[in-house]
Amino acid sequence: MLFESSRMRFGVWGMMTAGVVFALALVYEMRGEALAAAKTPPTPAPPIAVKAADGAAQPPSCPALTTDSASKLIELALTCAEKEYPGKPDLTLVGPESLKAPHELWPSFFGCYDWHSSVHGHWSMVRVLKRFPAVPQATAIRTLLDRHFSPENLKKEQAYFAMPHTKLFERPYGWAWFLRLEAELISFDDPDAKRWSANLKPLADQLARQTEDYLNRLSVPLRPGTHGNTAYALAHMLDYARTAGDAALEKTIVTAAKRFYLADTECPAAYEPSGEDFISPCLIEADLMRRVLDKNAFGEWLNRFLPPLDSPRFNPLSAPIEVRDAKDPRIGHLIGLSLQRAASFRALAAALPEADPRVKQFRLLADRHGADGLERMADSGYGGEHWLASFAFYLLTDVGLEKP
Numbered sequence: 001m002l003f004e005s006s007r008m009r010f011g012v013w014g015m016m017t018a019g020v021v022f023a024l025a026l027v028y029e030m031r032g033e034a035l036a037a038a039k040t041p042p043t044p045a046p047p048i049a050v051k052a053a054d055g056a057a058q059p060p061s062c063p064a065l066t067t068d069s070a071s072k073l074i075e076l077a078l079t080c081a082e083k084e085y086p087g088k089p090d091l092t093l094v095g096p097e098s099l100k101a102p103h104e105l106w107p108s109f110f111g112c113y114d115w116h117s118s119v120h121g122h123w124s125m126v127r128v129l130k131r132f133p134a135v136p137q138a139t140a141i142r143t144l145l146d147r148h149f150s151p152e153n154l155k156k157e158q159a160y161f162a163m164p165h166t167k168l169f170e171r172p173y174g175w176a177w178f179l180r181l182e183a184e185l186i187s188f189d190d191p192d193a194k195r196w197s198a199n200l201k202p203l204a205d206q207l208a209r210q211t212e213d214y215l216n217r218l219s220v221p222l223r224p225g226t227h228g229n230t231a232y233a234l235a236h237m238l239d240y241a242r243t244a245g246d247a248a249l250e251k252t253i254v255t256a257a258k259r260f261y262l263a264d265t266e267c268p269a270a271y272e273p274s275g276e277d278f279i280s281p282c283l284i285e286a287d288l289m290r291r292v293l294d295k296n297a298f299g300e301w302l303n304r305f306l307p308p309l310d311s312p313r314f315n316p317l318s319a320p321i322e323v324r325d326a327k328d329p330r331i332g333h334l335i336g337l338s339l340q341r342a343a344s345f346r347a348l349a350a351a352l353p354e355a356d357p358r359v360k361q362f363r364l365l366a367d368r369h370g371a372d373g374l375e376r377m378a379d380s381g382y383g384g385e386h387w388l389a390s391f392a393f394y395l396l397t398d399v400g401l402e403k404p
Contacts, residue, residue: 062342062370065396070132076389077121078137080112081144086382088114094165105160107153113386116174116227120390122148123181126196127393130188142192149196158203161210171214172233175207179240180399186243187402204244211237212252221260223285225277226333230260231288232279238291239400257292261285265304269317278336278391282306282317283344287400290351298351309361317341318365320372329383336384338373339391342366343399350401370395 063069087102087110102110109118125141135141147153160166170178182204185197221230234253241250267282286305290298307313320341323334342365349362373395377388393399 062367062374062395065131065393067132067135070128070393071135071137073389073392074124074128074135074137074141076385077112077124078140078144080382080386081118081121081125081148083111083386086113090114090169092165092168098165106157108148108157113382116170116177117387117390119174119181120177120387123177123184124390124393126181126184126188126193127397127399129190130184130193131397145196146192149199151199154199154203158206161203161206172211172230172237173227175211176233176236178207179204179211180236183240183243204240208237208241208244208246208249212249215252215256218256223281225272225274225279225281225337229279229281229284231257231281231285235284235288235291235400238288254292257288261289262301266307267305269307270313272316273321273334273337276330276333278333278340280317280337280341280344283341283348287344287347290347291400295351295353299353299356302348302352309358318368320369323376326376326379327381327383332380332384335373335376335380336388336391338369338376339388339395342368342370342373343391343395345369346395346398347400 065073084102089102089105091098093099106115106118109115109122112118112121122145125145128135129138129141161169178200182197182200185193185200188194188197218230222228223230234257238250238253238257240246241253264285267285269282272280272282282305286302289301289305292298293301309318320338321334323331325331326335345362345366349359349366352359352362373388374392377384377392380388
């Protein structure tokens with residue numbers, strides 16, 4: 001998909017500069033050269049100065065999370081958890097009975113604009129309780145989770161997913177975040193968390209089996225920089241499978257990841273990002289594969305997959321992208337892209353031997369992107385506030401780097 005997108009964009013450029021006839025001829029003639037064309041990206045970003053001498057300017061540092069900053073961030077998730085409107089439900093209508101208020105359809109996850117954002121907002125609350133038990137909102141969080149994670153509410157959530165016309169609902173992004181939420185509860189040594197986890201488990205089991213079926217039927221992965229990205233979902237799901245001890249799901253995901261991505265080379269980073277991306281297709285694929293391969297195999301795979309960090313082809317990944325309207329719910333996705341890139345760069349650094357020269361570079365890149373995303377969050381309006389805190393917590397608490 002990335003390769004096809006590269007040729008399509010190159011074709012559009014050709015039509016603008018040399019006419020329709022030349023462009024169509026070029027598309028077919030250059031069929032085998034699209035990746036080579038990526039050596040001259042259309043809008044090169046300045047490379048990060050990772051080899052500067054001591055005292056030279058360095059990228060801004062991504063701040064560490066404290067109880068105080070965690071409190072400010074988690075307030076965003078608490079504020080929207082029961083904010084039903086505005087909402088953007090992803091509905092398939094089969095009759096008048098399908099049109100109900102969000103709290104009737106999804107009594108646990110009806111706030112925060114859409115179902116998946118509500119789910120990862122609840123994950124953020126659990127993550128904060130685990131990492132910062134003294135956070136001032138701890139009691140409010142527990143009260144809300146106790147209400148939303150009641151057996152009655154979760155049974156209704158499960159029943160919604162069991163209907164024939166909801167087969168595609170929130171696949172794969174929402175499924176992945178629900179499994180991430182259950183993994184967080186499983187690994188939380190807390191009486192409330194154990195009770196909540198037991199209530200979530202039937203839906204987690206159901207989504208795990210649906211994921212296995214889906215992956216066995218999926219011929220090729222989805223590679224967008226938005227919700228449909230397969231690698232992004234599999235990274236969350238694989239962490240869940242290992243935390244929950246779900247060997248069948250783990251085997252299915254590892255097999256699918258190798259089938260989809262093991263032979264990939266020369267990811268066309270020059271064509272990232274698209275204008276509404278919040279996921280880097282290249283970096284999240286690498287972030288998944290470092291979970292699948294051992295260190296040596298991953299290092300060799302990464303050599304073939306990413307452009308050299310000092311090459312112009314890597315430049316588009318090195319600098320945060322301009323966000324011209326932070327409050328636009330889709331253009332504002334680019335704020336989340338900075339946070340997601342930062343988390344992937346941190347993970348790649350952790351996956352390589354310490355002596356690998358890319359380790360320092362990846363850490364500096366993580367700082368640059370992380371600082372950018374955290375700074376822009378404040379001006380994102382509700383279009384960003386309903387979900388960006390989750391991406392910040394993912395980055396700042398090193399999710400995915402813990403051993404199950």
